[in-house]
Amino acid sequence: MNLIHRVGAVNRLNEETFLMTIDSPEIAAAGRPGQFVNIRCGGPDAYLRRPISICRIDRERGTFDIGVQIRGKGTEALSRMRPMEPIDIMGPLGNGFSLKPEDRRIAVVGGGIGVFPLLQLLIEHPASEKLALLGFRSRDQVVLEQDFQMACDELLIATDDGSYGTAGFVTSLLEKKLGEKTFDRVFICGPTPMMKRAAAILLERNVPCEVSLEQRMGCGIGACLVCACKTRAGDDWDYAHVCKDGPVFSGEAVIFD
Amino acid sequence: MNLIHRVGAVNRLNEETFLMTIDSPEIAAAGRPGQFVNIRCGGPDAYLRRPISICRIDRERGTFDIGVQIRGKGTEALSRMRPMEPIDIMGPLGNGFSLKPEDRRIAVVGGGIGVFPLLQLLIEHPASEKLALLGFRSRDQVVLEQDFQMACDELLIATDDGSYGTAGFVTSLLEKKLGEKTFDRVFICGPTPMMKRAAAILLERNVPCEVSLEQRMGCGIGACLVCACKTRAGDDWDYAHVCKDGPVFSGEAVIFD
Amino acid sequence: MMEKKTDMSVNIAGLKLKNPVIAASGTFGFGREYSALFDLSRLGGIAVKGLTLEPRKGNPPPRIAETPSGILNSVGLQNPGVHAFIRDEIPFLRRYDTAIIANASGNTVEEYEEMVRILSDADVDAIELNLSCPNVKEGCMAFGSTAAGITQVVSRVKPFCKKPLIVKLTPNVTDICELALAAEAAGADAVSLINTLLGMAIDVKTRRPILGNIMGGLSGPAVKPVALRMVYQVSKVVKIPVIGMGGISNGTDVVEFLLAGASAVMIGTAGFVNPYAWVEAINGLEQYMLENNCRSVAELTGGLIV
Amino acid sequence: MMEKKTDMSVNIAGLKLKNPVIAASGTFGFGREYSALFDLSRLGGIAVKGLTLEPRKGNPPPRIAETPSGILNSVGLQNPGVHAFIRDEIPFLRRYDTAIIANASGNTVEEYEEMVRILSDADVDAIELNLSCPNVKEGCMAFGSTAAGITQVVSRVKPFCKKPLIVKLTPNVTDICELALAAEAAGADAVSLINTLLGMAIDVKTRRPILGNIMGGLSGPAVKPVALRMVYQVSKVVKIPVIGMGGISNGTDVVEFLLAGASAVMIGTAGFVNPYAWVEAINGLEQYMLENNCRSVAELTGGLIV
Ligand SMILES: Cc1cc2nc3c(=O)[nH]c(=O)nc-3n(C[C@H](O)[C@H](O)[C@H](O)COP(=O)(O)OP(=O)(O)OC[C@H]3O[C@@H](n4cnc5c(N)ncnc54)[C@H](O)[C@@H]3O)c2cc1C
Ligand SMILES: Cc1cc2nc3c(=O)[nH]c(=O)nc-3n(C[C@H](O)[C@H](O)[C@H](O)COP(=O)(O)OP(=O)(O)OC[C@H]3O[C@@H](n4cnc5c(N)ncnc54)[C@H](O)[C@@H]3O)c2cc1C
Ligand SMILES: Cc1cc2nc3c(=O)[nH]c(=O)nc-3n(C[C@H](O)[C@H](O)[C@H](O)COP(=O)(O)O)c2cc1C
Ligand SMILES: Cc1cc2nc3c(=O)[nH]c(=O)nc-3n(C[C@H](O)[C@H](O)[C@H](O)COP(=O)(O)O)c2cc1C
Numbered sequence A, B: 001m002n003l004i005h006r007v008g009a010v011n012r013l014n015e016e017t018f019l020m021t022i023d024s025p026e027i028a029a030a031g032r033p034g035q036f037v038n039i040r041c042g043g044p045d046a047y048l049r050r051p052i053s054i055c056r057i058d059r060e061r062g063t064f065d066i067g068v069q070i071r072g073k074g075t076e077a078l079s080r081m082r083p084m085e086p087i088d089i090m091g092p093l094g095n096g097f098s099l100k101p102e103d104r105r106i107a108v109v110g111g112g113i114g115v116f117p118l119l120q121l122l123i124e125h126p127a128s129e130k131l132a133l134l135g136f137r138s139r140d141q142v143v144l145e146q147d148f149q150m151a152c153d154e155l156l157i158a159t160d161d162g163s164y165g166t167a168g169f170v171t172s173l174l175e176k177k178l179g180e181k182t183f184d185r186v187f188i189c190g191p192t193p194m195m196k197r198a199a200a201i202l203l204e205r206n207v208p209c210e211v212s213l214e215q216r217m218g219c220g221i222g223a224c225l226v227c228a229c230k231t232r233a234g235d236d237w238d239y240a241h242v243c244k245d246g247p248v249f250s251g252e253a254v255i256f257d
Numbered sequence C, D: 001m002m003e004k005k006t007d008m009s010v011n012i013a014g015l016k017l018k019n020p021v022i023a024a025s026g027t028f029g030f031g032r033e034y035s036a037l038f039d040l041s042r043l044g045g046i047a048v049k050g051l052t053l054e055p056r057k058g059n060p061p062p063r064i065a066e067t068p069s070g071i072l073n074s075v076g077l078q079n080p081g082v083h084a085f086i087r088d089e090i091p092f093l094r095r096y097d098t099a100i101i102a103n104a105s106g107n108t109v110e111e112y113e114e115m116v117r118i119l120s121d122a123d124v125d126a127i128e129l130n131l132s133c134p135n136v137k138e139g140c141m142a143f144g145s146t147a148a149g150i151t152q153v154v155s156r157v158k159p160f161c162k163k164p165l166i167v168k169l170t171p172n173v174t175d176i177c178e179l180a181l182a183a184e185a186a187g188a189d190a191v192s193l194i195n196t197l198l199g200m201a202i203d204v205k206t207r208r209p210i211l212g213n214i215m216g217g218l219s220g221p222a223v224k225p226v227a228l229r230m231v232y233q234v235s236k237v238v239k240i241p242v243i244g245m246g247g248i249s250n251g252t253d254v255v256e257f258l259l260a261g262a263s264a265v266m267i268g269t270a271g272f273v274n275p276y277a278w279v280e281a282i283n284g285l286e287q288y289m290l291e292n293n294c295r296s297v298a299e300l301t302g303g304l305i306v
């Protein structure tokens, strides 16, 4: 696996979020929606790599985009990288969302930075009808609206404070939409409470769904077993590992607690 | 003390040595020859500051130069800093060389990177006759020759392998010169064996000398006591501290062992 | 309505500090050098360089090695002796409105007793018994690494101690709680921890140890997780206040130690990298308290939710 | 004249390794994941994920926290059990020309014995007894932190052990030499050290520990000075080979551990940051040996000049 790639464009999306293009024909060719990359961000204190989802892939140009929210030392260091700088990335990693031809009508439900992996999914999914429900804290947190617009048939946005789109949680949008129609599969990514709620809503209505989980990681490839998440195993439960068994899991499999 | 200064020009002197100008009216105004600054070099692994001598001061422009040899993580990170970048420097620190009007005839004896602090000393010293004896490993290690030439009356260079100037050690040059004339004071900076030898030669002939010592440092200001060096204390000895009592010591005071 | 300002003061077994940030012993000398950089009155207190009965020269150089996110030191208690401290340094330190904590070491139990007797009559605010220095052959760690040793020293000095008595513990032990409990039982008014972790660095070019003394004490951010764990463990078992230290570099780190159970903290190594670390940590703590509506430091102490 | 190539091989009490670099237990799984990145036959050996008699689920997440130049982990020995290992993993590992070291833990002395009996009849090259895991409640650290505990376990399993027996020591003790000597006396063929230092990390925003299990084991470059010191101390007192580890990231670090007294080394955490750390360390060691005219690894072992 080649680790050294190159930073392309870096664009601020809002005060704390940026979109970074990475030049990497290898990752662009191999990457699938829902997979992630593990980035060595540098900076004196960010020892471990940071897992970041693949947000969009341009296979012709051999580049892919990541959308990143600055949270701590690592993402902060990452945000200061400049075009043309070398960047140390392992990827693509993890399993990605399912792309089944028989899923004709799909929806994505994204919250905050959880929207990022859903973009490439919408772009690439073979479904004939695609709905995107995205939730943000407020108007200034809304990102990639146009890009999502172009990648789906209908885009609905909810903001917690009502400063843009519908006021309230994206899960309410989901419930409302489910009153109107059903879906062959729904893909969810966002804060855990949101995913838990959304998955519950869908399971209740027997709509299959996939969720993309987050967990702190070590190796990023399945060797160290630190990125555990609780999943159903028959009548019992077990720990699966987000980096290798996920980050995408079927909604029924995950035990949110 | 203001810690944040700005990198000016950075010029390679040879493969492993560079000269860096720092914009800092404060340090330029307060700095004296032989004093040093303590630099936070950055880079993931260079935790401590690095002590580096003041090499030249331009008080009008409010800048000073340092000459640095790349040895490890810190100096390596320092070498990658670019003009206009902010740089975290404590200084000026330490005591510096004596600048006595009664010292009419002086010589400096420098070896390798030990030549750097001697440049500003030559520039600023009030003596009427100034000799510079500089030793390097080989021709490609010779640095700042012109600058030294302009700052003294006579410059002699020795190289270990004879590829430039006189073949042999700079201490041999010193012995030869002492056969011709004497000096009111001699200033020495370089590898420990060289300083030990030079000081011995001079003490034998009752020529006062000053040596600039190196030691690994913590605080850089005299509080932590890590930068100990052995000095005479009456009939006994004691540990003095390079950062506060030095880096310049009188040749008689130091116990080289 | 009057706005209630955040109260930063703490009271450690009778030792009143205006804020919980103390300069750690051995990293701050007797304050003179840092007084040129900032007003020492900003500090909660100053634990002065480790004192012994007689002056000590300390260990051969090099006395410091850089390690990943930390340092090793092997100063070996170089100090002018307790009498010179009282004569030359206390008057200087008293010019500032900050607590003076005398850090005392001895080679024998008798010497510890003598030190405590002398310091009890000196103008210091507390005595910190260093039972944990890894850099000297006799005394110190020898006493400090067993509960019996701690009991022996602390119970011996306690009757003569007229100041709050802080016992400083070494982390180089199997069970730090046992040591803290021994100190408490023998009369310590507080414990401080951690001193340095014994470590070593090697130069592959020369094939020699970097430190003149071969081994040295590890401090700085690298040790913070160990220090935090020990503060957490100890503060759960003792009733006396715990002063936490080990790798603290800023206000966030201070809050972590308080949450883990510390009543005050000390900062050392971080000051070598950032000479304003102490002041910035105080400011950072205050800001955290304001942002989180903490009225007092005590509200944070032991506030970890588990 | 034939040029003599540097000989990288080592022999640890009958365990022959083509080079002294082993993947540390728990950081390398059973090799499958890294086999996609490089040829496992490059490695001197692989210490597989810590095994127990029964499958174990391990501790609740989060199981990792980043610390300055290191990490804390609290995996808690999640593993499929020794039988699944023998059935499913050994055949895979045997495809590569590298030594298989089975890392074994037990809750009781009986379990340790049972593990050693089972693994003695399995196709592994050595057994590493994990007497030092800080992340499980019973067993392990409990036995591993006293000489008596080590003596008890090691002398119990030794008669049944048909493979080189490596005893892995915990650094969370007052005197690591005492433990190493106890292991040696009870029949260990080698000791490996260090396991992780017990530590903790706190999130000041949530006021909770970062790890689901509150405390965890510190590893990575931060612990290197402590590990190096312990390897130095232990190798001076035992006659059996010492396998050194703790924060090794590259060839230079490997040389440091060899000079301190190690006969081989293990690398773990560094591989999370650089998945080629093991291979690069082997290359780096070889380069050092060539540049310094070392004919064999044994020439470096214990070669520190003090
Ligand atoms: C599969 C996956 C995909 C992700 N995709 C994205 C994305 O597309 N865009 C984006 O902005 N963020 C994404 N995240 C979250 C991102 O990894 C964290 O925000 C980031 O690691 C925080 O690092 P930091 O240095 O800023 O914060 P710090 O607090 O300094 O991080 C300290 C440590 O905690 C870990 N950590 C902290 N928060 C998280 C988290 N939420 N998940 C995993 N590890 C964490 C860090 O990796 C690091 O090891 C993803 C996480 C996972 C697991
Ligand atoms: C008073 C003084 C003035 C100096 N002036 C100059 C100068 O003008 N130009 C120049 O090139 N070098 C100078 N040096 C030496 C310079 O400080 C070291 O080369 C530098 O610290 C090495 O850092 P590193 O990160 O490259 O090496 P590393 O090996 O990574 O350093 C590891 C640690 O050892 C310390 N260290 C290593 N070598 C030395 C040394 N020789 N002296 C002190 N600490 C050391 C480092 O500061 C650091 O803490 C001076 C040293 C002192 C004490
Ligand atoms: C250079 C140096 C000298 C020290 N000297 C002493 C001392 O004399 N007495 C003492 O009790 N602790 C001494 N210590 C230990 C510190 O007080 C403190 O316990 C330790 O460094 C951990 O804190 P830190 O990581 O903030 O430095 C010294 C530490 C350093 C780095
Ligand atoms: C995630 C993780 C899991 C570990 N699991 C085990 C284990 O199962 N058995 C064991 O003996 N050591 C285990 N260790 C300890 C390592 O083998 C090693 O002793 C320690 O991490 C120090 O080496 P390092 O700094 O190179 O990682 C584990 C370490 C880590 C980081």
Ligand code: FES
Binding pocket: A216, A217, A218, A219, A220, A221, A222, A223, A224, A225, A226, A227, A241, A242, A243, A244
């Ligand atoms: S991060 Fe190592 S197993 Fe997932």
Ligand code: FES
Binding pocket: B216, B217, B218, B219, B220, B221, B222, B223, B224, B225, B226, B227, B241, B242, B243, B244
């Ligand atoms: S470096 Fe601290 S006293 Fe010199």
